[in-house]
Amino acid sequence: MKLDFTKTNGLIPVIIQDFYSLKVLMLGYMNEAAFAKTQAEKKVTFYSRSRNELWTKGETSGNFLNAVNFSKDCDDDTLLIKVIPEGPVCHTGSVSCFNESSAKGFLYELENVIDERISNDSTTSYTNELYKKGINKIAQKVGEEAVELVIEAKDDNIDLFQNEAADLLYHFLILLKVKNVKLETIEGILKERMR
Template identity: 45%
Template sequence: MTENLKFDEKGLIVSVVQDARTKEVLTVAYMNKESLEKTIETGETWFFSRSRQELWHKGETSGNTQKVVALRVDCDQDALVVEVLPKGPACHKGTVSCFSEVIKEKESSIGSLDILETLKNVIKDREEKMPEGAYTTYLFTEGVDKICKKVGEEATEVVIASKNRDAEELKWEAADLIYHLLVLLQEQKLDLYEVLGVLQKRHEKH
């Protein structure tokens, strides 16, 4: 498959690095044939530095390596998407992504799946720090019985809103159910991505 790749006149191919779980774009770098081969061989990202004119192994000095999950090529064979599991920030400035600065962002009521990752991390932080007055702290303090009860209550509310054909109410009740389910997963120390992995495996069977 790699023999069909179209490297540019300098022997490089653009490589978009993406978090395999959240699908967030982490960085854009370049590979040549050697760095691509080392990436495939080692299972971690290697790139070619245009400024230093040499290969570099992501995380070699910082420890913020990137485990490669998948390598995808576009229809023109001249660009790659590298799906990774990052160990630490991708950017040299210490941010998760090199694309953290916003030039312009249109306000919208349309949500994004990114919020699941954000909310998961907030819930985990609440359990670790237990800030006084936070509702999530209250749930963890009360324990698994209270959390399970809330999941059951919110699931019932989702059913009622659905039976009433009330889309607005269903939207809010579904959000409450997802939140409490994430709290329960954290209490059980079951990562959300393990659940998503089950869905992925089921999908692949069909």
């Protein structure tokens, strides 16, 4: 990958993004040596403008940024690195230097839509209709969707498999709602298990 370090006196801005959630975690700067070290070691190394030296993120805290993917912008003077972080990224202990505690993506948006349809008692909503049938019916539906996904997994029709996976995720979110459990809680458990 060829980057243009000449435009900004030998340094380029580097955006750090979580590989899984796509959450922007921080911004740092690299010179050519920092970039070469990051590529070689797969641990993000920046150039410290205040100390005028290279520093590998996590060398004192243990919160390394494991580089997975590198992308440059169209002008070759900005870098995006997708990482798997080992612990909090910000020196304050936050997940992100932009004061965001968790990633919010489409599944969270869908969780909100499910909540709204139930809270507003939408009479034309399948979601609300299923919710009103109670935990037994919802749990049964999740079980049915899981079995259908397993069946499709054994066949070669990827479209059917993907649709059954979507059905399972959707009904799982309704089950979480009826149990009064947030998706973020499940995400937190999975994150803990990764350590």
